[in-house]
Each structure stands twice: as structure tokens, then as C-alpha cells.
Amino acid sequence: MLRSKLAPATPRPARRAATRFFGTVLFAAAFLCSHQAASAEETAIHIHLVAAADGAISALTQEEATQIFLGRRTSLGNGTPVTLIDLPPGEERNLLYLTLTGKNPVQVKAYWSRLVFSGRVRPPLEAANQTEAREWLAKNPNAIGYLPASVTDPKLKTLLTLP
């Protein structure tokens, strides 16, 4: 369909600039990947969805949870608005999204970036760690979050345990 062949190489200054650019990027990528690989280890965990023990949310179906964690709903069937609390990037978060939405971390990030930067959906609040997530969940009656099923907290109640 398109008849001309590959163009000649770009002019020399362009080539030098492109080489520097790629070199810098690949070095940074290699560094960041090795850093990421060192911190990730597979362990068998289960996740449960939780909310404040005395909060406004008393029940949640897996279908509702999927819709909420995909940003397609911001409230429950009875009209109760929901605030999402995310754990920081890591095994628990990856497992939660994979189980509920079928998406891997890269797909989840790209998907949510489409929603967030369109301004349509408020991004989940990202806690720095599980302790902070538990504090936020306990204090916010409309918040839904997730924790390893092994973690229990008298201020929180389990809405749903994921398989």
C-alpha cells in the first residue's frame, strides 16, 4: 500500500541525541526493574474486604466490589456513597485487583489513569501501609478497603472474603 522504503538514517546530531536518550532511559529502566524484582516474593495469601465496624456499609457482593474497584460505581445499591482505600503497590493490592477485575498491575494502572485523569472518578485513597489503611477505614464510615484475611481489627468488619 505504501510504496517507499525505509528512510535513510536520521541526521547525525539527531542520532546522537536519540542514542543518549535511549541510553539514559534503558539504564533507568534496568535499575528500577531490578529494584522492583528484589522486593516481590510470592506467598499464598487471602484478601478480605473490610469497612468500619460501626460504619454505614454492612454488606457487599463480589459483583458490587468489582464494579466499585473498576470505578464504574461510586455508591452501593441503597445509595450509600463509597470511598475506596487502596494499599500501597504490592502483593495484596495485586491479588485484590486480579481476583476482582482480572487485570494485572500494569493493566490496572493504565485503566485507572484513564478514569482519574478524565476527572470522572475520584481515585482510591492510597494509604502508605496497612496500619494507615486501618486507621482511615475505622474513622471513615463510608470507606471500603482490603487487608490480608489474617489481619483482624476490632474496629473493622469483614464484608467479603475473596476466594
Added chain:
Amino acid sequence: MNHLPRAALPLLLALLVASPPLRAEAPPFQFSGFATLGMVATGQSDVRFIRPSINHPGAENPDFGPDTVIGVQGNIAIGPNANAVVQFTSRENALGSHEPSANLAFIAYRPTPNLTVRAGRYRVPFFMLSDTIDINYANPWIRPPTEVYSLNPFTYLDGVDLLYHTSIGGVNIEIHPYFGNTILSIYQGGNSHLDSARGLNITATTEHLTLFAGHAETNFALKWSGDDFLMLSSLLHATTPNANAILNDLSGNKGFSTFSALGAQWDDGKWLLIGEYSRLTSRRYTHDAHAWEVTAGRHFGNWLPYITLARHTEDSPVTSGRSPVPQVDGFLRAFTAARNLSQRSVTLGTRWDFYRNAALKLEFNHARISGDSWGSFFARDPMNARMQDRSINTIGASVDVTF
């Protein structure tokens, strides 16, 4: 622009590894952002790649102007059913400036769980991927295919829109009517308005499939004030009996345009397929045109190689008027050719998600400019440009991040 990459890369890397301080309570304010450091190089020294009416024709090769962008966004909760969003973006604009501009600045209110009313500034929603035109991390390509996405260079509307969500048999449906106005400064002087732009988009989404249909109508004004237009105007008046009729085809405030788009996207985690068709009709000031693109990609872990075919076709020119003086007629035809974006292209590219919020993209594009057009290229010497029916290769590389 050449100083920008050196300054931007350390900043982007710092943002990648930054971690927030501990807070006792969930914050009502959220800050987020996105950025792209991108370069594009053309294989021929007398032309430069350009995103028509979006960025300034550059002299550099490679050029960091067309794709490099940074945006920051604040999201403030106002009670459980309302929030405010402000997003500022800095990118090279048609005037060559990087002055930040607000592309989102609205208050959203949800009177019912299914309905959101937004008032203020929001993205012009003419395309399937309008919301993410600048958020390159959200797209597979370095930039959405220019053949399709150059049909509308406007970035925002000031007005009101509604987002209504419902679900039918497991299919999520969004109905999106909108109304607003906007203005755009143009290269070499002048500006363009959309007044009382109104339209309706319908989007249906299942787990893997998204279907989009949209239609818009708008009053349209385009006022050229650059040296080349003023020279053309005086030459036509001096030599051409129907000069006023020709100039009224090119510039004024009595235009009316319609814009329609159909799109589909499939992503099952293994295959990515995207297709979009759009069509512009205009009573005056810009040509009638249609465009399409199809993309097929395959996920291999964090790699996504893809191929895109795209075509932009002029359906009718801005003006059919001619000058009896060959030199003036040549100038008139060159003026309209520079604003005709007809071309077809094939793009081979790959995306590599090398970090949880960062992607590297590489692209090779082979474009063939059609007939009386400049396509998505700009001649460094416009008065002596020979653009018609040329084939031009470009290579591009970018790093996209969100934070």
C-alpha cells in the same frame, strides 16, 4: 526545547520513587499527575513532524515538542456527593509556548448514584479517547493516531455536561450529553472558536469490549491574522474578482460544523484491538474530511508490540475559488494545502511497562501524504515546499509516567 529533556528526566525519576508521609486521617484532597518525555525525528531534513494546530512547527530534529507533556491534577471532595477537579497541563502549544493551561476545572455533583452533573471546564469529548489525548500512559501509542485525532485540535469546553450510567444485561452504558464553548490560538496568528458546541456520546462497556458513538454540532469561527493570510488577502483583492467570496470561505465567524465518531476497543489481556472512524463536515473555514485508524497489538507480559493503519481523507476543500493569476492561485492553493491533513500511514511500535507507573514506547511511522496536502508535516521553507505525494518516515520514543 533542547534543554527540557535533561531537566525533566531526573524529575520524572524522582516522582517515580517518591512516597507520601503518613497521615492520621484520609485526606480530602488528592494530587496526581502524568508526564511524557517524547521525541520524534523525521527522516527528511526539509520537513518536521507536527500535530496540526496542537504544537508549534519545530526547527529541531529530533523534536521534543510534539509529545512532551506534563500535567498535574487536584481532586477535592466536597461532601459525599460532590467534588471539584482542576488539571493543569504544560505542553508546547501552537504558538511555541509551554504556558500551563487548565484543561479540567469543574465541579461535579451526583444528585443520584447514576447521574453526575459537571459544570466548568472539561475535555472536548469528540473522540473515543478524548479524555486521554494528553495522558499517553493510558494509551498504547506514543500519541493517538494523528490522522484521526487531528480532525479536532480543541482541548476543552467551558460549559455543562451530564454523565448518566446504567447497566443492561451486564453491559455498562454511559450516556453523555454536553454543551459548551472554547477558543484556540493558531500558529502564525489568529484564533478559532467553537460556540454553543453540543453533542451526545454513548459508550457501552463490557469486561473486554468498549463501543463508542458520538455526534456533535457547533457554531464555528476561524480568524486568520498571520502575515501569510494578510498577504494572500491583499493579493486576492488586487487580482481576483471573487476575492471576497474566497476570503469568506477561509476566515470569519459564520461557520457551522458537525463531528461524528464511532469507535471500538477490545482488550482481553492478550489481544488489543482498537478502531475508530470520525467525520468532520464544515460549512466554511475548514475542509470536510473523514479519517479512520485500526490498531492491533499483542500483550507479552509487560511488552505490547502493535501495528496501526490510519488514513485521513479530504472530502471537499475549504474553498473552490481560484485566482486567474497563476502566482496568486499557487499561493492560494499552498495556503489551503498546508491546512489539508490528508495522508495515510502505517505505524509499528512497542510499549514496555518497565515500572509500575512508567512505560517506554518506540515507534516507526511511514506516512504517505495524499495529493494537495501537507499531512501531519510542516515544511521548513513553506514558500518553496514540495509536499504532495511524498513518503516520509519518522521514528519516535517516549517515556510516560503517572504519579
